[in-house]
Amino acid sequence: MLGYYIRLSWLSLKKTPVLSTLMVLAVAVGIGSCLTILTLYGAVSSNPMAHKNESIAAIQLNTWGDEGGYYENNNIPVSLTYLDAKALYDADVADQLVLTILAGMAVNVPGADQDASVEESRVVTRDFFDMFDVPLIEGATWSERADQYGEPVAILNEALAKKYWPDSEAVGKSMELEGVAHTVVGVVDEGWNMTPSVYDLYGEPFRDAPQIYIPFFQVAEKQLPFWGNMSGWKVEDIRSHQDLLDSELVWIYAWAGFSSEQNRGEFEQFLRGFIDQQHEQGRYPLSQDFYLQTPEQWLDIFEVVSEDDKLLLLMSFAFLSVCLLNSVVLLLAKFSRHAPEAGVRRALGASKSSIFIQHLSESLMIALLGAALGLVLSLLGLAGVRQLYDNYTGIASVSTLTYVAAIALALLAGVLSGLLPSFKISRTAPALYLKAD
Amino acid sequence: MLETGPIFRAMLRRPAGPLLIILQLAITIAIVSNSLSFIQKRSEFINREPGLEVEGLLKIWAKPDESRGNLDDMIEEDLRFLNDQSTVESVIAINGLPMGGMGGTSGFATAPTMDVEGQQVLSAAASMLSVTEGWLETLGATLIRGENFAFDDYQRFRPENNPTSSPIIVTEVIAEQLFPDQNPIGQSIYIGELVSFTVVGVIENMFGHQLYWEWPYHTVVIPKMQLSESSNYLIRTNEKSEELVLDDLVAGLRDLSDNRIVGDEKTMTTIARDTYSGEYAMITLLSIVVFLLIGVNALGVVGLTSFWISQRRKQIGIRRALGASRTAIVRYFLLENIMLVAGAVAIGGIAAISASIYMVKAYGFEPLAWFYIPASALVVLLITLGAAIFPVNKASRISPVEAVAGR
Numbered sequence: 037m038l039g040y041y042i043r044l045s046w047l048s049l050k051k052t053p054v055l056s057t058l059m060v061l062a063v064a065v066g067i068g069s070c071l072t073i074l075t076l077y078g079a080v081s082s083n084p085m086a087h088k089n090e091s092i093a094a095i096q097l098n099t100w101g102d103e104g105g106y107y108e109n110n111n112i113p114v115s116l117t118y119l120d121a122k123a124l125y126d127a128d129v130a131d132q133l134v135l136t137i138l139a140g141m142a143v144n145v146p147g148a149d150q151d152a153s154v155e156e157s158r159v160v161t162r163d164f165f166d167m168f169d170v171p172l173i174e175g176a177t178w179s180e181r182a183d184q185y186g187e188p189v190a191i192l193n194e195a196l197a198k199k200y201w202p203d204s205e206a207v208g209k210s211m212e213l214e215g216v217a218h219t220v221v222g223v224v225d226e227g228w229n230m231t232p233s234v235y236d237l238y239g240e241p242f243r244d245a246p247q248i249y250i251p252f253f254q255v256a257e258k259q260l261p262f263w264g265n266m267s268g269w270k271v272e273d274i275r276s277h278q279d280l281l282d283s284e285l286v287w288i289y290a291w292a293g294f295s296s297e298q299n300r301g302e303f304e305q306f307l308r309g310f311i312d313q314q315h316e317q318g319r320y321p322l323s324q325d326f327y328l329q330t331p332e333q334w335l336d337i338f339e340v341v342s343e344d345d346k347l348l349l350l351m352s353f354a355f356l357s358v359c360l361l362n363s364v365v366l367l368l369a370k371f372s373r374h375a376p377e378a379g380v381r382r383a384l385g386a387s388k389s390s391i392f393i394q395h396l397s398e399s400l401m402i403a404l405l406g407a408a409l410g411l412v413l414s415l416l417g418l419a420g421v422r423q424l425y426d427n428y429t430g431i432a433s434v435s436t437l438t439y440v441a442a443i444a445l446a447l448l449a450g451v452l453s454g455l456l457p458s459f460k461i462s463r464t465a466p467a468l469y470l471k472a473d
Numbered sequence: 474m475l476e477t478g479p480i481f482r483a484m485l486r487r488p489a490g491p492l493l494i495i496l497q498l499a500i501t502i503a504i505v506s507n508s509l510s511f512i513q514k515r516s517e518f519i520n521r522e523p524g525l526e527v528e529g530l531l532k533i534w535a536k537p538d539e540s541r542g543n544l545d546d547m548i549e550e551d552l553r554f555l556n557d558q559s560t561v562e563s564v565i566a567i568n569g570l571p572m573g574g575m576g577g578t579s580g581f582a583t584a585p586t587m588d589v590e591g592q593q594v595l596s597a598a599a600s601m602l603s604v605t606e607g608w609l610e611t612l613g614a615t616l617i618r619g620e621n622f623a624f625d626d627y628q629r630f631r632p633e634n635n636p637t638s639s640p641i642i643v644t645e646v647i648a649e650q651l652f653p654d655q656n657p658i659g660q661s662i663y664i665g666e667l668v669s670f671t672v673v674g675v676i677e678n679m680f681g682h683q684l685y686w687e688w689p690y691h692t693v694v695i696p697k698m699q700l701s702e703s704s705n706y707l708i709r710t711n712e713k714s715e716e717l718v719l720d721d722l723v724a725g726l727r728d729l730s731d732n733r734i735v736g737d738e739k740t741m742t743t744i745a746r747d748t749y750s751g752e753y754a755m756i757t758l759l760s761i762v763v764f765l766l767i768g769v770n771a772l773g774v775v776g777l778t779s780f781w782i783s784q785r786r787k788q789i790g791i792r793r794a795l796g797a798s799r800t801a802i803v804r805y806f807l808l809e810n811i812m813l814v815a816g817a818v819a820i821g822g823i824a825a826i827s828a829s830i831y832m833v834k835a836y837g838f839e840p841l842a843w844f845y846i847p848a849s850a851l852v853v854l855l856i857t858l859g860a861a862i863f864p865v866n867k868a869s870r871i872s873p874v875e876a877v878a879g880r
Contacts, residue, residue: 062772066769261703274632344751354500
């Protein structure tokens with residue numbers, strides 16, 4: 037039966053080649069643009085830490101002393117002062133504690149024939165790798181001791197490791213970072229890049245993967261070339277690195293990971309006590325609150341999905357609806373010419389529902405052809421998007437979502453556009469056409 | 474005489490087709506009017522006056538090798554080298570980068586503390602640019618009051634020797650905000666009790682680092698530069714081939730000594746383009762949406778009109794046989810199209826305004842200006858008429874004999 041309907045549909049489409057082509061083209065353009073935007077939106081709005089949404093949290097401490105509140109995000113500082121970051125680390129209450137900043141480290145390997153260069157470097161505590169599931173292909177995370185004392189060790193991105201040591205293991209080698217010799221202890225899989233980069237969403241959530249990772253507490257010794265955002269509410273005379281460490285400036289992103297609800301409870305209790313104690317000493321002048329934000333909430337706070345993304349999504353669906361209405365109108369017109377034929381089929385015993393299905397399968401066929409062509413168009417569309425947005429290079433590409441959406445949109449388009457025309461023709465009264473013809 | 478009555482009654486007899494096409498055109502009008510309005514707003518945003526000469530301005534970033542170099546010496550040496558190049562008109566070192574999104578921002582007030590008795594203390598947040606000599610020519614900024622810094626004002630400091638006072642040049646908006654109805658020249662402004670500045674000049678409004686915050690023209694310039702770990706150079710050139718000049722200069726700096734890392738070279742045009750890349754992308758995408766919509770509607774109208782005509786060949790033939798002229802036939806079908814568009818304008822106008830109201834509420838976009846609705850209605854009318862004209866013209870050639878006898 038299905039084969040029969042498919043053949044009938046195909047014959048009917050071939051009878052009006054121009055109209056059929058127009059319909060397929062219109063559906064293809066609609067589905068193609070919708071797929072392009074959906075793919076993009078899917079990537080932009082994804083939460084790569086969804087599986088740990090309940091067990092890790094970004095830490096917000098409200099140290100702000102200006103009545104206006106922190107000027108961005110949710111009006112609470114999104115990063116911590118060094119004083120607070122160090123205190124949280126030293127207290128060692130949460131099962132995992134990640135402190136992180138971004139730095140641009142000058143890299144030089146004495147004796148290598150590569151020019152010195154500056155690389156995006158993530159300055160992190162060792163829990164970072166575990167918490168954010170960073171796959172190490174060589175070596176391992178640095179030791180707790182190295183973590184505490186900010187020893188000169190480094191973990192490299194595979195790409196950078198290969199650049200300097202194409203033929204051998206990088207682990208155990210030495211490289212100068214900002215003029216200081218570091219020992220390579222691990223290598224991160226080149227393919228790993230978290231988008232959006234939940235661990236640090238400031239400025240560019242679709243950044244490239246870090247090239248170098250070094251222990252956070254190197255900042256205790258000296259100023260690293262800081263590439264993040266440093267904000268303050270207080271006029272402070274900062275002349276030395278120690279002044280910076282002792283200041284109320286916020287610049288460090290902090291995450292806590294919990295293995296149990298009990299651990300989370302302990303951490304919250306610790307924070308409450310810590311803030312009260314700091315308040316007594318004159319810090320936290322306005323409010324003494326803190327917040328533990330899930331990755332999901334963090335993505336919201338940084339508005340990773342922009343208003344423009346939402347607008348484009350809206351536009352693409354409105355556009356698709358125009359294309360579908362277009363199909364409905366054309367099918368209506370086309371089917372109205374089939375009335376005599378349908379009348380004869382009805383007279384020969386075909387039921388209303390088989391006439392309905394016959395015509396619906398024609399609209400489904402148009403939608404499927406349109407979706408197939410639309411999928412090709414979305415490849416072009418995504419290539420175009422990569423041209424337009426430098427930072428979307430890694431994410432604007434066909435994903436499983438694209439294929440699933442293509443099938444869903446095809447079925448939706450076929451049914452929506454064919455429903456009314458097929459229904460109308462299935463109600464053809466046979467008698468009228470028997471007489472007329 | 475116009476056949477609006479018969480056309481209307483004919484539509485009423487089979488309302489589904491006309492209603493759906495009206496709906497299709499209405500949504501088109503809603504999308505096109507909102508898109509055109511967005512495109513216009515984004516273009517205005519991009520085309521704001523930067524207050525500096527973007528063309529012919531180049532940026533190079535350099536950093537001394539920690540173990541071997543000293544930033545102050547490096548800047549000295551590099552500026553001398555760059556100044557000597559025939560392609561270079563002028564060059565400065567600068568902390569912060571106009572339009573580049575990076576740099577220091579601070580609050581400036583007319584008194585060291587905010588509560589002074591009997592005096593109203595005014596304040597403003599501003600992007601801070603610290604520069605070396607030659608910054609006016611290099612940036613292409615315009616001094617409108619007062620004087621430029623004196624030669625001795627230009628100094629470079631390690632953070633531990635941060636100065637507690639300095640001359641300062643501010644933009645017009647800053648001068649107006651801090652010293653309304655007063656001569657700003659010679660006045661003092663403060664960063665708390667930390668630093669005091671004396672206003673020596675006012676420049677025309679010029680962009681600071683941030684183009685996306687509330688106050689893009691809140692910019693101040695100081696001649697005292699804090700040395701951190703690296704520096705930006707801005708270079709003015711008269712050469713047309715900016716990229717080539719840039720490559721040459723970078724190569725020259727690298728040859729100068731291998732005690733430094735030189736890179737991140739960009740023309741200011743590229744920097745501005747990158748900063749606005751989201752805007753450009755939206756303009757392009759929305760233009761594509763409008764363009765494709767026009768295409769889809771045109772396809773639809775061609776298909777539909779052809780079908781209606783072939784359905785009505787007999788009717789047309791009879792009308793022709795009864796004496797209707799070819800123009801009368803053409804007029805009938807075009808009138809039909811105009812009526813559909815009229816219906817669509819009514820619904821589409823309402824849809825466009827509601828969509829706009831929704832987006833104003835949900836996303837904080839600016840409301841739609843009314844004239845975009847008639848403008849897009851006109852666009853839609855032109856498409857439908859343009860698309861209908863071919864099949865209609867063919868219809869008018871239907872011979873009366875063929876149509877009546879041929880079936």
